[in-house]
Amino acid sequence: MPDSHPNFPALPLQRLDGRLTFRDAGSALPFDLHDFWAWSGSDLIGNTQRGALAEYLVARALELDTPVRDEWNAWDLETASGLRIEVKCSGYVQAWAQKVLSRPSFGIARRAGWTRTIGEFSKRQARWSDLFVFALHDHRDQATIDPLDVGQWRFLVVPTPLLDERCGAQRTITASRLISLAGDWCGYREFAPTFEQVAVRMARPVRAPDDPGA
Numbered sequence: 044m045p046d047s048h049p050n051f052p053a054l055p056l057q058r059l060d061g062r063l064t065f066r067d068a069g070s071a072l073p074f075d076l077h078d079f080w081a082w083s084g085s086d087l088i089g090n091t092q093r094g095a096l097a098e099y100l101v102a103r104a105l106e107l108d109t110p111v112r113d114e115w116n117a118w119d120l121e122t123a124s125g126l127r128i129e130v131k132c133s134g135y136v137q138a139w140a141q142k143v144l145s146r147p148s149f150g151i152a153r154r155a156g157w158t159r160t161i162g163e164f165s166k167r168q169a170r171w172s173d174l175f176v177f178a179l180h181d182h183r184d185q186a187t188i189d190p191l192d193v194g195q196w197r198f199l200v201v202p203t204p205l206l207d208e209r210c211g212a213q214r215t216i217t218a219s220r221l222i223s224l225a226g227d228w229c230g231y232r233e234f235a236p237t238f239e240q241v242a243v244r245m246a247r248p249v250r251a252p253d254d255p256g257a
Contacts, residue, residue, distance in 0.1 A: 053159045058110040087190040088138040096190055097132035097178035101198075104235045117156035117165075117255040118172040126242055127256075129172035129203070133218070134180030136188050149177050149221070151206055152214040156255035165253055173248050174241065175201045177221055179228060197228035200241045 061077035084092050095112060098119050102109045107120055118127040133147035155164040156171045182188050182195040189195060199221050209224055210216060222228070229237045250256065 049162050053162065056111040056113055086138055088134075088136065088188065090132075090137075093134065093180060093190060094130075094132040097180075097196075098130045100193065100196065100231065101128065101130050101176050101178065101234075104231060105238060106235075113159070115157050115159060117158075122242070124242075126174060126245070126248070127172040128174050128176055129170070130176045130178060132178045132180070135183045136180070136185050144183055147179055147218040148215045149218075150214065151175065151210060151216050153212065158255045165255055167253055170203045170206060171255060172203050173245065174203060174238075175206060176238070177201065177218075179218055181228070193231035196231055198231070198234040198237070199225055199228050200234075200238050201225045202241060202245055 059076055061080060062075055064071040064073075064075045065079075066072060084095075086092055087096055095114075098112060101107075102120055105120075105122065107122060109120055119130045120128040122128070131149040131151070133145075133149050135144040135147060137145055151170070153168040153170055155166075155168050157164055177199045179197045179199070180188075180190060180195060181197040201221065201224065205225065206216075216224075218228075
């Protein structure tokens with residue numbers, strides 16, 4: 044990465060207590076962070092929060108030490124051994140009115156990598172993770188949809204080099220294409236051992252000099 048010395052260094056990410064109250068000149072107001080989080084994040088069917096929820100489910104299933112989500116990072120999660128994970132989410136039912144159910148597809152585009160410590164994007168576009176985890180909210184009945192029910196989710200793990208080899212500059216991929224590429228989907232309970240089976244067969248990643256984590 045380029046030699047850069049920002050005047051204002053990156054702020055550390057910290058996990059906040061939901062009981063923290065809003066204040067006015069030092070006086071506590073009658074609402075807190077829990078209220079804000081419920082207000083801003085309750086639409087778990089919408090694309091933004093459902094994607095964040097998918098990342099959270101992956102982190103919990105793999106028991107990753109990830110106290111705070113870093114939404115600007117060049118990859119979503121990282122294992123204790125240093126493997127980087129990109130989580131992509133899709134589903135059939137959407138929050139908006141639908142004439143037909145959606146055909147699930149996932150973004151796999153190469154992109155510039157953001158480096159938090161220097162506040163710059165990389166010059167090169169790539170898939171910066173070592174593995175992709177595709178999370179499919181596999182439920183088609185609007186009346187009973189519940190993203191908090193992990194039984195409604197399916198997962199598929201694909202090494203990034205396989206995507207690079209088979210998909211090239213492709214920007215999206217369908218759920219059916221993923222099956223032909225990497226096998227069948229698994230449930231939440233089977234996800235962690237499935238992930239480990241894929242990860243253990245991977246070669247140790249070699250990072251390029253312009254890697255966002257270098």
